[in-house]
Amino acid sequence: MGLSEWAGLAATTLFAALLYTISGFGFALLAAPLYLLFVDPTRAIQLVIIISTALSIVVVPGLRRAVAPWLLLRLVAGSLVGLPVGLVAFRLADPVLVRGGVGVAILAFAMLMLVSRRGHGRSWAPLAMSPSRDLTAGAVAGITTALVGMAGPPVLIYLLLAGAGARTVRATLLAFFALSYGATLASHAATIGIPGPTWVAAGVLIPVAFLGGFAGRPVGDRLGAEAFSVQSLSC
Numbered sequence: 043m044g045l046s047e048w049a050g051l052a053a054t055t056l057f058a059a060l061l062y063t064i065s066g067f068g069f070a071l072l073a074a075p076l077y078l079l080f081v082d083p084t085r086a087i088q089l090v091i092i093i094s095t096a097l098s099i100v101v102v103p104g105l106r107r108a109v110a111p112w113l114l115l116r117l118v119a120g121s122l123v124g125l126p127v128g129l130v131a132f133r134l135a136d137p138v139l140v141r142g143g144v145g146v147a148i149l150a151f152a153m154l155m156l157v158s159r160r161g162h163g164r165s166w167a168p169l170a171m172s173p174s175r176d177l178t179a180g181a182v183a184g185i186t187t188a189l190v191g192m193a194g195p196p197v198l199i200y201l202l203l204a205g206a207g208a209r210t211v212r213a214t215l216l217a218f219f220a221l222s223y224g225a226t227l228a229s230h231a232a233t234i235g236i237p238g239p240t241w242v243a244a245g246v247l248i249p250v251a252f253l254g255g256f257a258g259r260p261v262g263d264r265l266g267a268e269a270f271s272v273q274s275l276s277c
Contacts, residue, residue, distance in 0.1 A: 043080070043243075047080040047081070048246075050080045051077065051080050051081070051089075051243070051247055052246075052247060054073055054076040054077060055073065055093060055247045055250045055251050055254065056250050056251070056253060056254045057254070058070075058072040058251075059097055059250070059251040059253070059254025059255045060254045060255075060257060062097060062254075062255070063097075063254070069090070069093070069097060069251075070090050070192040073093070074087065074090050074190060074191050074192060077090060081243075085237075085239075085240050086191075087132070087190060088191075088230060088236050088240050088244075089244055090192075091187070091191050091223055091226050091227050091230060092227060092240075092241075092244040092248075093244060093247055093251050094191070094193075094219060094223040095224050095226075095227045096244075096248045096251060097248075097251045097252070098216065098219050098224070107213075109213045109214050109217045113171075113176055113214055114214050114217050114218055114221075116176035116177050116180060117176055117177075117180035117183070117197060117214070117218050118218065118221050119177060119180060120176065120177035120179065120180020120181040120182075120183070120184065121180040121181065121183050121184035121187070121221075121225070122225060123180075123181045124181035124182060124184025124185040124188075125188055125225060125229055127185050127188075128184060128185040128186065128187060128188025128189040128226075129188045129229055129230070129233055129234065131185070131189045132188050132189050132230075132234065133233075133234055170204065171201075171204040175200065175204075179196055179200035180197070180218075182196040183197045184222065188226050188229065188230070193218065193219055193222045193223060193226075197218060198211070201214075
């Protein structure tokens with residue numbers, strides 16, 4: 043990679059980490075499509091997975107009390123079920139399809155945000171939460187994490203449709219990311235393999251992500267649920 047590619051990756055990582063720690067989501071959503079501009083799809087997705095795992099170390103400890111433990115447990119259990127499916131799909135997928143998958147995930151997320159914006163100011167929860175739906179949302183997230191490096195959109199869409207409290211959504215999402223991305227990283231390394239240059243690139247970019255994470259964490263803690271709600275309805 044040349045200097046311009048490194049600069050693009052670093053800038054993307056810094057900004058995505060800031061968004062991630064302030065709002066509780068957004069790193070993969072922003073980083074994945076922009077990484078694809080600078081590196082091939084396989085390396086881009088694996089970089090997102092590695093950096094997301096490392097970034098969780100910065101943001102999760104301060105949010106433990108706000109996490110909904112049983113919801114988190116069901117989401118993680120579902121994610122572990124969906125993870126093998128995503129790994130197989132990643133191994134067999136054409137790079138063009140990977141790029142398309144990223145685009146579809148972003149489009150679906152944007153459409154939900156548009157609906158949420160229209161429903162702002164009144165109760166809007168068309169979907170009731172249940173253990174089976176928690177597991178299903180986790181399974182879909184497990185597939186998308188392994189395939190396109192995005193754990194957030196499926197779970198966030200589900201929690202928003204269910205009308206979950208903003209503070210609970212933010213804390214539970216961040217804890218879920220930590221566990222889901224960690225499992226996905228281990229699975230990628232064990233089954234698909236992560237080349238040395240990808241680890242080197244991640245090692246260079248992780249400090250940049252930590253910088254963004256440490257800078258964004260005080261803002262996210264101070265604004266709390268209000269920040270999440272604003273971010274959710276303004277994406």
